[in-house]
Amino acid sequence: MIEVDSDNDTLCYCAGTTRQQIKKLLDDGIVDVDRISRITGAASGCGGCEFELQQLIEEHG
Numbered sequence: 001m002i003e004v005d006s007d008n009d010t011l012c013y014c015a016g017t018t019r020q021q022i023k024k025l026l027d028d029g030i031v032d033v034d035r036i037s038r039i040t041g042a043a044s045g046c047g048g049c050e051f052e053l054q055q056l057i058e059e060h061g
């Protein structure tokens with residue numbers, strides 16, 4: 001299933017972290033991959049979402 005709402009779709013399938021959760025942290029000034037990972041669990045499993053997480057952070061910058 002492909003989610004169309006890009007703000008609500010899952011970024012990390014291991015932790016079930018959504019892009020919206022990540023963006024909220026970015027808006028709060030948390031722009032560090034390790035911190036985001038510790039808070040949301042994103043990129044702490046298979047690592048498959050790490051590249052996309054990095055991209056989100058860069059886009060935000």
Ligand code: FES
Nearest residue numbers: 012013045046047
């Ligand atoms: S999908 Fe994010 S760590 Fe596996």
